[in-house]
Amino acid sequence: MPVxxxxxxxxxxxxxxxxxxxxxxxxxxxxxxxLTRDRxxxxxxxxGKSYIVVDTGGLSPxxxxxxxxxxxxxxxxxxxxxxxxxxxxxxxxxxxxxxEAIARRLRKLGKPVTVLVNKAxxxxxxxxxxxxxxxxxxxxxxxxxxxxxxxxxxLREQLAGFPESHESYQDDGIIRVAVVGRPNAGKSTLxxxxxxxxxxxxxxxxxxxxxxxxxxxxxxxxxxxxxxxAGIRRRSRVxxxxxxxxxxxxxxxxxxxxxxxxxxxxxxxxSTQDAKLMGLVAQRGRALVLAINKWDHLADDKRAWIKSEIxxxxxxxxxxxxxxxxxxxxxxxxxxxxxxxxxxxSTTMDIPTPELTRALEAAxxxxxxxxxxxxxxxxxYAHQTGxxxxxxxxxxxxxxxxxxxxxxxxxxxxxxxxxxxxVPILLEFKTGE
Ligand code: GDP
Ligand code: GDP
Numbered sequence: 337m338p339v340x341x342x343x344x345x346x347x348x349x350x351x352x353x354x355x356x357x358x359x360x361x362x363x364x365x366x367x368x369x370x371l372t373r374d375r376x377x378x379x380x381x382x383x384g385k386s387y388i389v390v391d392t393g394g395l396s397p398x399x400x401x402x403x404x405x406x407x408x409x410x411x412x413x414x415x416x417x418x419x420x421x422x423x424x425x426x427x428x429x430x431x432x433x434x435x436e437a438i439a440r441r442l443r444k445l446g447k448p449v450t451v452l453v454n455k456a457x458x459x460x461x462x463x464x465x466x467x468x469x470x471x472x473x474x475x476x477x478x479x480x481x482x483x484x485x486x487x488x489x490x491l492r493e494q495l496a497g498f499p500e501s502h503e504s505y506q507d508d509g510i511i512r513v514a515v516v517g518r519p520n521a522g523k524s525t526l527x528x529x530x531x532x533x534x535x536x537x538x539x540x541x542x543x544x545x546x547x548x549x550x551x552x553x554x555x556x557x558x559x560x561x562x563x564x565x566a567g568i569r570r571r572s573r574v575x576x577x578x579x580x581x582x583x584x585x586x587x588x589x590x591x592x593x594x595x596x597x598x599x600x601x602x603x604x605x606x607s608t609q610d611a612k613l614m615g616l617v618a619q620r621g622r623a624l625v626l627a628i629n630k631w632d633h634l635a636d637d638k639r640a641w642i643k644s645e646i647x648x649x650x651x652x653x654x655x656x657x658x659x660x661x662x663x664x665x666x667x668x669x670x671x672x673x674x675x676x677x678x679x680x681x682s683t684t685m686d687i688p689t690p691e692l693t694r695a696l697e698a699a700x701x702x703x704x705x706x707x708x709x710x711x712x713x714x715x716x717y718a719h720q721t722g723x724x725x726x727x728x729x730x731x732x733x734x735x736x737x738x739x740x741x742x743x744x745x746x747x748x749x750x751x752x753x754x755x756x757x758x759v760p761i762l763l764e765f766k767t768g769e
Contacts, residue, residue: 344424621725679758
């Protein structure tokens with residue numbers, strides 16, 4: 337998937353453009369309590385092509401707090417990994433010194449940059465663009481993020497060289513697993529353990545640094561493909577370079593996976609980055625298995641504290657089974673991989689409409705939806721509209737009035753009825769009257 341990175345000073349319209357470029361995914365903003373859509377990393381689709389969009393925020397945060405620094409570091413990494421950079425400037429304010437400062441930085445980057453003169457709706461094209469030629473980054477293009485002017489042509493042109501992407505793999509029975517997490521969490525140790533114990537079928541290490549590396553292996557009768565793992569790559573390296581943590585790279589791997597194993601280090605707190613990754617995995621609807629690594633040599637009180645910390649910090653991930661493992665010694669890996677298989681089976685499950693409808697009826701019987709202005713909300717039947725992620729469409733009337741708590745209730749009922757483990761469930765509703 338190509339990576340499009342948005343840069344520009346504050347207030348030029350980056351988040352407006354971000355929303356426009358990612359709005360095909362809005363339907364996926366769902367019912368995980370506590371999870372809001374990430375406003376920095378998103379995905380879009382245009383004429384059959386998927387792409388990742390990163391909004392860098394502002395390029396130079398004024399405050400020096402940790403979050404701003406994290407944003408700044410990830411902005412820099414995203415720029416290095418960008419396939420296309422959209423540099424937004426503002427037609428209303430004209431070309432400012434800060435624009436020139438950003439332009440200098442971008443010229444050094446050596447990436448394909450397009451200057452977008454935003455807020456250009458209703459303005460004369462040539463005159464609006466003219467003053468931004470001084471930025472030295474090619475012909476500025478007038479657009480309107482808010483109204484959409486110029487965006488279709490822009491995307492068509494910028495995505496021209498990229499292949500069409502398929503929404504999902506045909507089901508070949510291979511469990512695709514992405515192993516993600518911060519540097520030093522133990523990803524390579526885990527991967528090498530898994531591979532060392534098992535027969536490696538094929539190793540494709542030909543890709544460039546950005547392309548995901550895939551290795552196939554078999555274990556307990558299941559076939560797996562590991563995606564973009566630091567471990568395999570590091571093994572073949574002459575010198576060990578500390579891998580930069582890249583959210584964009586993780587996103588690419590997540591996209592291709594059925595199941596994501598997020599590895600964290602038990603000695604560290606669950607970090608902002610870990611939480612962000614979990615949110616993005618859930619947002620994309622992928623199955624998630626959490627591996628709290630380096631569980632060896634931990635005192636009992638520390639273990640208890642970590643477990644409560646997970647419950648406290650990650651309540652929205654109540655469907656995710658945490659595993660306490662030692663990649664180094666191999667403990668907990670059997671159970672971990674059993675849950676990976678369960679998560680795979682869950683996320684690829686085809687549930688027949690009669691069974692789903694029966695589960696819906698049972699749920700409604702146990703606990704009926706509330707009445708709105710004296711009229712009861714009716715839920716009639718449900719059918720599955722997708723796998724990986726699991727999507728369920730519930731038909732009824734007045735469904736738009738169903739409270740979120742009832743969405744959650746239904747999700748839990750479906751989860752229990754079909755033993756869907758480790759996967760988010762996307763509920764959609766349709767009112768037919
Ligand atoms: P950011 O700080 O770069 O993310 O900028 P925002 O997306 O938050 O936009 C800043 C302001 O510009 C908001 O009030 C937007 O409504 C406005 N804006 C964004 N795009 C357009 C546009 O195409 N035309 C006009 N007229 N206003 C816009
Ligand atoms: P990566 O950057 O996520 O791939 O992390 P590595 O696999 O390179 O591991 C980072 C360090 O943690 C190495 O020194 C490993 O030996 C160590 N490590 C990995 N897993 C474990 C574990 O389960 N227990 C302990 N004690 N150390 C581990």
